[in-house]
Amino acid sequence: MTDFTPLLSLLGGALIGVAAVALMALHGRIAGMTGILGGLLPVAGDWGWRAAFLLGAIAAPALMIRAGGVAISFESPVPMVWTVVSGLLVGVGVVYGAGCTSGHGICGNARLSPRSLVATVTFMLASFATVFVIRHLIGGF
Amino acid sequence: MVVISALLIGLVFGAGIALSGMANPAKVLNFFDLAGSWDPSLIFVMGGALAVTFAGYRLVLKRPGPLLGGRFHLPARRDIDPGLVLGSAVFGVGWGISGFCPGGVIPALGLMRFEPVVFVAAMVTGILLARILKRQDLSAAPGRQGV
Numbered sequence: 022m023t024d025f026t027p028l029l030s031l032l033g034g035a036l037i038g039v040a041a042v043a044l045m046a047l048h049g050r051i052a053g054m055t056g057i058l059g060g061l062l063p064v065a066g067d068w069g070w071r072a073a074f075l076l077g078a079i080a081a082p083a084l085m086i087r088a089g090g091v092a093i094s095f096e097s098p099v100p101m102v103w104t105v106v107s108g109l110l111v112g113v114g115v116v117y118g119a120g121c122t123s124g125h126g127i128c129g130n131a132r133l134s135p136r137s138l139v140a141t142v143t144f145m146l147a148s149f150a151t152v153f154v155i156r157h158l159i160g161g162f
Numbered sequence: 163m164v165v166i167s168a169l170l171i172g173l174v175f176g177a178g179i180a181l182s183g184m185a186n187p188a189k190v191l192n193f194f195d196l197a198g199s200w201d202p203s204l205i206f207v208m209g210g211a212l213a214v215t216f217a218g219y220r221l222v223l224k225r226p227g228p229l230l231g232g233r234f235h236l237p238a239r240r241d242i243d244p245g246l247v248l249g250s251a252v253f254g255v256g257w258g259i260s261g262f263c264p265g266g267v268i269p270a271l272g273l274m275r276f277e278p279v280v281f282v283a284a285m286v287t288g289i290l291l292a293r294i295l296k297r298q299d300l301s302a303a304p305g306r307q308g309v
Binding site: 036037070075080084117119134143 | 164165166167168169170171172173174175176177178179180181182183184185186187188189191192194195196197198199201202203204206207208209210211212213214215216218219222223225227228229230232233234235236237239240241242245246247248249250251252253254255256257258259260261262263264265266268269270271272273274275277280281282283284285286287288289290291292293295296
């Protein structure tokens with residue numbers, strides 16, 4: 022079980038939105054993790070802002086824990102081999118699907134992009150179905 | 163200037179992911195578990211992020227360009243191709259297996275746990291693999307438009 026955290030989640034979501042708006046306002050870029058990370062594979066001409074964004078994103082939780090004394094829950098209830106399978110599928114999927122939860126789900130939908138709406142509905146449905154199959158049809162890992 | 167700004171924006175993004183619960187795979191999986199231990203928190207993450215981004219983009223995209231120079235890099239495609247749907251479905255299956263998505267797992271690296279590192283390594287492998295596959299697809303069908 023995880024606790025229902027409507028206020029923290031709303032606040033966190035709003036911060037994600039602030040970051041997305043700021044990245045567009047200042048850098049003219051979509052805050053999609055697939056696109057930002059993908060642009061570093063391999064490292065190309067405009068790697069500076071991409072690497073800095075990733076570094077900031079990784080540093081934030083570490084700073085919150087170390088400097089802010091904030092507790093951040095983390096639990097990965099899946100066997101490691103399935104984490105690997107999942108990572109491979111996510112990597113392949115976001116290349117063909119041209120984006121993920123941040124790029125399509127937030128930035129694309131905020132622009133009312135029809136491609137992002139289709140992508141978001143598709144990956145959400147697939148995730149709901151996958152969890153149902155794993156937890157309720159085959160009884161979990 | 164560009165690097166400092168991107169670093170600060172990354173910090174805000176990472177803090178938002180961490181506070182919202184998106185960096186916690188157990189919480190994400192419970193959101194998808196409608197028939198079991200359902201945790202609706204992620205609706206609030208999506209709602210908060212979409213409301214701010216929708217309103218903010220309205221104002222920002224009226225401007226002639228980004229404040230730090232250059233232009234707005236906005237995807238122009240509007241067609242729904244099979245790759246978009248199939249790729250998104252594959253991504254969704256992967257997300258449903260582990261509860262990790264790219265935007266959630268990168269900040270989760272800062273939690274100094276082993277699983278996000280393993281996931282990111284596999285995900286990067288998947289990205290590079292898909293690019294090779296895609297390039298072969300395109301060269302096999304020369305009339306098709308590249309992405």
